[in-house]
Amino acid sequence: MPQRQWTKKEERQYDHIREEAEERGTKPKTAKEIAARTVNKQRAREGKTKTASRTSTEDMSSAKRGGQRSHSGPKGRTKEQLYQDARRKNIEGRSKMTKAELERALKR
Structure with a gap:
């Protein structure tokens, strides 16, 4: 081309x-x-x-x-990955949390 x-x-x-x-x-x-x-x-x-x-x-x-608008760049861990981490750490109420809430709970 x-x-x-x-x-x-x-x-x-x-x-x-x-x-x-x-x-x-x-x-x-x-x-x-x-x-x-x-x-x-x-x-x-x-x-x-x-x-x-x-x-x-x-x-x-x-x-x-550099791909900032490509909608496929890194956006951190998926909600499922965060949920599994929360499950391992036995965080209460994790099944009703959003992705952002799971991230905050895991940071504590």
Whole structure:
């Protein structure tokens, strides 16, 4: 998917992002799309494109964001894991607690 107007550096970035995504288990087609969008967003930020969306120019950079909005990043232990820990520690009322309540109870 590298395009003719891309520089050698942008092509290397595209290849690197695509390979990393594939190593994480992303399907090749999706990995190519992620890589192309990332490089194109960076090009838009630098003013190398004719048009650019507001989020491309005003939002935090892709490198800084680093998957913060991917909805698959680390969010701590699951409620089930917390529940099992609470069970081992014999915490009263654990079956009716929310995830946040279980976390607080385990910290005590």
